[in-house]
Amino acid sequence: MTEQNGIVYEGGDGSSEEKAIIITGAANGLEGVFAESDFIHAKHPDWRKVRQALIQRFDVAKIYDRVIYETLEGEQHTFYFDITAFYGK
Numbered sequence: 001m002t003e004q005n006g007i008v009y010e011g012g013d014g015s016s017e018e019k020a021i022i023i024t025g026a027a028n029g030l031e032g033v034f035a036e037s038d039f040i041h042a043k044h045p046d047w048r049k050v051r052q053a054l055i056q057r058f059d060v061a062k063i064y065d066r067v068i069y070e071t072l073e074g075e076q077h078t079f080y081f082d083i084t085a086f087y088g089k
Contacts, residue, residue, distance in 0.1 A: 003025075004035075004038065004039075004042075006025050007023060007024075007025045007026055007031075007035045007038070008023070008024045008025045009021055009022070009023060009035075009039055010022045010024070011082060014079035014080050014081065015078075015079075015080070016080060017055070017057065017062070017064055017080050019080070020062075020064055020080040020081060020082040021039060021079065021080070021081050021082065022081075022082040022085070023035050023036065023039075023081055023082065023083060023085065023086065024085040024086075025085075026085070026086035026089075027086070027089065028086060028089040029083075029086060029087060029088070029089060031086070032083055032085075032086040032087070032089075033065070036065060036067060036079075036081050036083075037049065039081075040067075040069055040079065044069070044071070046071070046072050047069040047070060047071055047077070048069065048070055049067060049068070049069055050068045050069060050070045050076060051067070051068045052065055052066070052067045052068070053065070053066045055080075061084070062082060062084050063082070063083050063084045063087045064080050064081060064082055064083060065080070065081045065083050066078060066079075066080055067079050067080075067081065
């Protein structure tokens with residue numbers, strides 16, 4: 001678990017839905033999306049966001065953001081964030 005400015009990051013490494021980075025403590029959707037970027041940029045400040053998609057999994061009552069980041073060399077990395085706690089606020 002990591003905490004930064006009242007936002008808590010738990011869960012896995014973000015490599016899949018099952019290992020999603022769980023974000024809690026965001027007051028609303030905008031704050032939550034900023035928290036996703038803050039998490040990545042803390043570890044990889046030179047990466048840029050390429051694409052983002054919302055995934056609703058009704059079978060497990062979870063909502064995810066799938067975010068693709070790109071390195072300066074053009075490599076793409078996908079991260080999954082569990083946004084169930086703040087989605088729709």
